[in-house]
Amino acid sequence: MTTPEWLKPGIYGALLGAAFVGIVGFSWGGWMTGGGADKMASEMAQDEVIAALVPFCLDRSRTDNERIAKLATIREASSFKRRDAVMEAGWATMPGSDGPNRELAQACIEGLELDAS
Structure with a gap:
């Protein structure tokens, strides 16, 4: 499956944003694992x-x-x-x-x- 060129920046932004939110949440946001x-x-x-x-x-x-x-x-x-x-x-x-x-x-x-x- 080929992704349209206009959609690639949105996908990359969503992936980077998710990673950033996860890192910030676990580092400074007070999130923790179940363990x-x-x-x-x-x-x-x-x-x-x-x-x-x-x-x-x-x-x-x-x-x-x-x-x-x-x-x-x-x-x-x-x-x-x-x-x-x-x-x-x-x-x-x-x-x-x-x-x-x-x-x-x-x-x-x-x-x-x-x-x-």
Whole structure:
């Protein structure tokens, strides 16, 4: 099939325009793929779950009989080892889970610092 000469500029313009709109939309327009949206939703859900569990972690720290010794251990630990100290204290382990949650331990540290002051 041959395309008339007068139609070729319109076809080229439509193709270039579509490519331009796609590039601008995904770069600056805020468009995203389904996989990107799923990843963002999963991260947001995880963040919200951790935020909801921080009061549980803080409550476990308040009711722990060895609270003072464990808090001293956490305070003495270097800043990058504090999360491990909270995990070893058992405050970041949820009932029914196999082990402590690293993100919950980090969020709990921030709550403990607010709680201690």
